[in-house]
Amino acid sequence: MTVLVTGGAGYIGSHMVWALKDAGEAVVVVDNLVTGFDWALPGDVSLVRGDIGDMALIGRVLKEYSVDAVIHFAGSVVVPESVADPLKYYRNNTCASRNLIEACTAAGVDKFIFSSTAAVYGDPKTVPVGENAPLAPLSPYGTSKLMTELMLRDTAAAHPFRYTALRYFNVAGADPEGRTGQSTAGATHLIKVAGEAALGKRDSLSVFGTDYDTPDGTGVRDYIHVSDLVAAHKLALDRLKDGGESLTMNCGYGRGFSVLEVVDTVRRVSGKDFKVDMEGRRPGDSPKVVADPSLIRSELGWKPNHDDLEEIVTHALAWEDKLSKRNRAE
Structure with missing residues (x-):
């Protein structure tokens, strides 16, 4: 089997490519390298x-x-x-995905896995949130992903085409073997940003929103290790290969941490203090989003191996340090 990984030189995509290679699968990557890096890939891909x-x-x-x-x-x-720039997201996420899906149906490629997002839920009324919860995204990002989910649903109804849409919660960490990680300059992922602050790459970290209805007033998220996330993709791929029908599932652990809890964990693991600026809420952010992972556990038999915030932070910091040394060497 040959698997095309789009965005395979990016953060999650490069982890997926390494996992597929580890499993003996043939892989080809399409990436425009705007945010990805060719050096993040195995040399024979x-x-x-x-x-x-x-x-x-x-x-x-x-x-x-x-x-x-x-x-x-x-x-x-x-x-x-x-x-701020919704049309960029409808172009890059929705329109580009539409063309990709059409190319697949024209070529007879009938197995498709899509990286969706918990942002499709917006501000869920029930937490943890299950896949059947109302879909009400608060941002064009979430809407652009939801529109692609709908296109996949309709395509599967009209063509011999099966898909799995995985709704990610907050992906973090890095490959435990140090082969790849989050390398994009100016990334906005909290653990990435906090790691940069701990290592002196940033002067401070901003916390957006301190008056949410949460225990400490900051947003609460379900943080999932990137290696557990890509393991779920591999299981989803195997399921489609075995004839499984189309399905949409959450990818999260089922428990949340606030922004300040994450900041404290990064400080503790790194042994470094750093400046934290308290800012107002950002448009499009949800107060609290935590997964109900029951479906993915039952359908895929998925069992996370890195469900520990300190481990996620440890791997992220190790990669951040390795990335610094790589950048200095260039």
């Missing part, structure tokens, strides 16, 4: 530089590499940016 919205390019890749399945990560992911 084919990388095609280009846009996943380019149907002619994708069609050639699907045919040339005899692709059997697609795992689709490529897209834009910054919630506040999506509020």
Whole structure:
């Protein structure tokens, strides 16, 4: 089986590529390298530089590499940016995904895994939130992902095409073996930013929103280790290979930590203090989002191996230190 990984040189995508290679799968990557890095990939993986919205390019890749399945990560992911520039998100996430899906159906590629998001739930009334909760995204980012979920649903109803949409909660950490991690300059992920502050790469860290209806007033999120997340994708791929029907599932641990709890954990693990600035709420942010992971556990038999905030932070800090040394060497 050959798997096309879109956005495979990015944060989560590169972890997926390493996991697929570890499992003996053939892999080809399409990435425009706007936020990804070719050095994050195994040396023997084919990388095609280009846009996943380019149907002619994708069609050639699907045919040339005899692709059997697609795992689709490529897209834009910054919630506040999506509020300021919604058309970018509808172009990069929704329109490009539409073209990718059409290229797959034209080529007869019938297995598709999509990286969706917990942002489709908006501000859920019930926490933990299950897959059947009302979908009411608060940002164009969440809406752009939900629109792709709907396109996948309708495509599967009209074509011999099966998909799995995985709704990510807050992905963090890095490969325990130190092969790849979150490397994008200016990333907005909390643990990444806190790690940079702890290592002196930033002067301070900003906490956005201190008056939410949460125990300490800051936003609460379900943080999932990136290695557990990609393991769920591999299980989803195996399920589709075995004839499994289309399904949408949450990817989270089922418990949340506040922003200040994460900051305290980074300080404790790193042994470093750093300045924290308290700011107002950002448009598009949800107060509290925690997964109900019952479905993914029952359907995929998924059992996380890194469900520990200190371990997630430890791996993130180790990668941040390795990245610093790499950048100094260049």
